Amino acid sequence: MTPDEIAALFTRADGQYLCARWGRPIVPVVFGVEDATLSVLKGAVEAVVTLAGHKMAETDPELGANLMVFFFRDWSELPEVPNLDRMIPDLGPLCARLAAAGANQYRIFRFDEGGAIKAAFVFLRMDADLASVSAETLALAQAVQTILLWSDTAFHGVSPLALAGGQVILRPEIAAVIRAAYDPVLPAVARDASHALRLAARLRVQ
Structure with missing residues (x-):
């Protein structure tokens, strides 16, 4: 390139x-999927972390888990998740905007004092388009898109x-x-x- x-x-x-990478080991947790899909997603994260030469861990001392992936059917479900609104300010209005736009995925990053990534939240609304994608493909795509802070237009069309x-x-x-x-x-x-x-x-x- x-x-x-x-x-x-x-x-x-x-x-x-703006390019930012993770400044701490990645600790993934996944909500809303069966155990088989959970292992696929964690395996994809581990593969991409290994590729990067970065590390994973069992727990993050500050957050417990720092890469949180949520699978759900409707944006209205997210504000009902206990304590999620404490981690994502204005969660209700955000979900309303995403629902109005017909979005099926959204990612939010949090950064440490130096600007390195310290947490990421991945939201996947399983509409017909995402449901047609294999778990392996979906998992790899999300792992890639959270290993770095890419441009908001980086993968539009490609x-x-x-x-x-x-x-x-x-x-x-x-x-x-x-x-x-x-x-x-x-x-x-x-x-x-x-x-x-x-x-x-x-x-x-x-």
């Missing part, structure tokens, strides 16, 4: 460049996943960007587009 192509992955619709030999895989160029972004030499947070040049340099030597 060229530096410009990499920069586009982290340049938001308002023109701001999925981070691809088909290879009948199997859904992470696109090699996206996998390379994830590995590069977790290089310990690079900062956990970057707000200057020159960061994309440093990522591109690491892609060439992988």
Whole structure:
């Protein structure tokens, strides 16, 4: 990928460049699925975390779990989840807006004092479109989209996943960007587009 192509992955619709990675081990918890789907999702998270060279843990000392994934049928269900409104301010109005827009997924990130990711909340409303996607594909897509703070337009029209030999895989160029972004030499947070040049340099030597 060229530096410009990499920069586009982290340049938001308002023109701001922002790339952030996790600053602590990831501790996932999943709500609203059966045990079989739970293991698939946690397996996908573990695979992407391993790819990044990052770590998982059994518990987060501050939050308990810091990657929370919710599966549900209707946005109106979320405000009824005990204590969720304490973690997500204005949860009711947010769900009303998402319902009005017909959205089937939404992600919220929380950051530490330095700007690195410290928590992520993933909401998946299982409409006909998402229900038609295999658990493996859905799990991998969410793991990829939460391992870094991508641009809000990064994957519009182009999925981070691809088909290879009948199997859904992470696109090699996206996998390379994830590995590069977790290089310990690079900062956990970057707000200057020159960061994309440093990522591109690491892609060439992988």
